[in-house]
Amino acid sequence: MSLTAQQLLDIASQYRDTTRDYYLRQEASPQHERLAALWKQELLKLDRWHAFIRSLAREMPGFTFGDGTAPLSPCFRCVAYPATSYPHPSVPWAVVGCVSILAPVYTVYGVEFGREAPVRGGSTLYLDDLPDFMSAVALGLGTKLEAQFHVTALPREMARTPVPLFVESKAPPETTLFDALFTDRPEVIP
Incomplete structure (x- = not known):
């Protein structure tokens, strides 16, 4: 069963703030508390x-x-x-698969790393069309995520849908459904 962008927004809104009010306070918002409680449950599946x-x-x-799971990101x-490039810092690129804990959706994307001296430098993010050298592993990873976790791919056009939510480092109108369901900083990986 496929969910619409509005249904996914409704789900994400239960766990993401619609105002910046709580960022200025010391207390957690109800949405943040729900996300923390959900993570506590989901960590049992680790x-x-x-x-x-x-x-x-x-x-x-x-x-x-x-x-690459990070508790601030709901996936x-x-x-x-x-x-051949492991361990760091000689990693030239990576493919990342994400399974949302908020909705039965997943995504796969690529990150290509620049080199600055002996460490990773700036990166190029591929959310849509992955380069050929990433495509095969992305396809294989997506197929395995679907089979193992019974999730469906979040369509790219839906992932880019702007949402009125505050997600860590992103604020409307820059926040997208991708940010709300997966991560606002997809290029940051171990």
Whole structure:
């Protein structure tokens, strides 16, 4: 069953603030408290998530997989790095798969890293058309996320839908449905 952009916005609105009021206070908003409670519940599934990541390493040779889940973002994230470039800082690019904890949707995107001296530099984010060298792993990762977690891909045009929500570093009118369901800083990965 596919959800509409409005249905996804309604869901995200339960966990994301519609004003900046609580950012100026010391107390958590009701939305933030709901998100924290949901994360507490979802963290009980962390063993299943880690087992999934281990299975990816067996099923998709040539890549090193890691957990990129961050509690401020309402999703589980796995990161695929080309195996020949691991460990850091020589990682030239990565493909990231996200499963939202708010709605039964996922996304896959790519990040290409620049190099500044011996560490990663600026990055190029690919939310839509991934370069050819990322496409195969992105397709494989998406297929495995769908099968394992019974989620559907968030259509790219829907992901870009502006939403009237405040999400960590993003504020309307820049905030999108992608930000609200997954992360406002997709380029920040381990």
